[in-house]
Amino acid sequence: MSTPSSNPSSLDAISDRIANLCDGIAPRLVVVHGPRRRSSTGIIWRPGLVLTAEEALEADEDILITRPDGNQVAASLVGRDPSTDIALLRTEEQPIANVPLADTSGLRAGHLVLAAGRQSEGLCAALGIVALAGGPWRSLRGGHIDRRIHLDVKLDTRSEGGVALDANGQILGMTVLGPRGRVLVIPSETLERVAQQLLTHGRIARGYLGLGLQSVRIDRTIADAAGLAEPKGLIVISVDPNGPGQRAGIKQGDILIRWDTDPLHSVRRVYTLLGPESVGRSITLGMLRGGEQISCTIVIAERPKPQE
Structure with missing residues (x-):
């Protein structure tokens, strides 16, 4: 009879696959520090530009970023949109490969999703499934969200603003905390649209x-x-x-x-x-x-x- 150590199980392979997905996204995740020391996660969208959860961003000024290499740098606010819970920050540029955001149109309830964030102590992750995959909706503040995506996963508040990854390691969107602690995903389509408008105009017209x-x-x-x-x-x-x-x-x-x-x-x-x-x-x-x-x-x- 083979022992587990000499014949790695499929669970070992799954475990390694999940860890590899975390390693792959790690260079794109930063810690966002507010003036009152509350922290959340940010996603390097483009060199020098970081997306994060608007509701988790404490203030418009005195923002610090801890980069993946551990160095801490200042960041400035490009714009924030409370209606879609998206904020865009500008910080020191770092060379980073372009990772396209995934199309969420094929996402279905039951699909596995990895939620990854970064805390001061290091990378953090949670594995769950898509609890709901619906169509477009309006937030309580009137923002147009391209898809309603709920996750069955527990999310640390410091991981808010992090990424939701599919099984191939592509970014489905940004994880945020909704009403009653429900974990929502602001889908990639919404991130791209709103971030571009914030970059161009500094705000979303209402x-x-x-x-x-x-x-x-x-x-x-x-x-x-x-x-x-x-x-x-x-x-x-x-x-x-x-x-x-x-x-x-x-x-x-x-x-x-x-x-x-x-x-x-x-x-x-x-x-x-x-x-x-x-x-x-x-x-x-x-x-x-x-x-x-x-x-x-x-x-x-x-x-x-x-x-x-």
């Missing part, structure tokens, strides 16, 4: 109405007269004096009930509709003013940059 909104219930009789299936709308609680809502004649106290022909029931729905593609579009908002139905045309503007 639509802007210049209105503060809050959900409100509407009198059933008025809702029936307006043809609303649900007696809900969005009351205008504030109006930016320089915003598109003000220019369109919208007033505080108006209740928005339709976006073009679609009913409006939640503020979240408005965030979803105000994606990058909405900027410059002209829409018709149906409203209630003093119980009467009116409508106005509004041209969606680009959300102003936050004040320094």
